[in-house]
Amino acid sequence: MAYRKLLGYPPAAALLTIQLACPREAFLEETAGRAYELISRWQKEQEKGKGLDGRTFQLIGPVNASVYKVNDIYRKILYIKHENCDILIQIRKMTETCLKESEGREGLTVQYDLT
Numbered sequence: 001m002a003y004r005k006l007l008g009y010p011p012a013a014a015l016l017t018i019q020l021a022c023p024r025e026a027f028l029e030e031t032a033g034r035a036y037e038l039i040s041r042w043q044k045e046q047e048k049g050k051g052l053d054g055r056t057f058q059l060i061g062p063v064n065a066s067v068y069k070v071n072d073i074y075r076k077i078l079y080i081k082h083e084n085c086d087i088l089i090q091i092r093k094m095t096e097t098c099l100k101e102s103e104g105r106e107g108l109t110v111q112y113d114l115t
Helices: 002-007 025-048 085-100
Strands: 014-022 058-070 073-082 109-114
Touching: 014 025, 014 085, 025 058, 025 073, 025 085, 073 085, 085 109
Parallel strands: none
Antiparallel strands: 014 073, 014 109, 058 073
């Protein structure tokens, strides 16, 4: 358990996984990049206002899924780790709202997993 705490793995810390899938690879790359930028900007704003209780979250990705292409559907994943699950829920809601408003969203599938 000490190693999980040291590395920030569940159950010592919460992990939000955002998986994006789309048949259009270029659109998927662009959307995953936009989601990353949105989360990064939000993190910087929160750190300025001390909204994260002095603790930053770790943002990893976007990375290709372990099986990147299945039936002509491409997949990218973003991982976000933080000790406070409520912060990850805020990030999920913000990302969900942003991705729903994006243009040309046809065929884009987004899945969220909070552990």
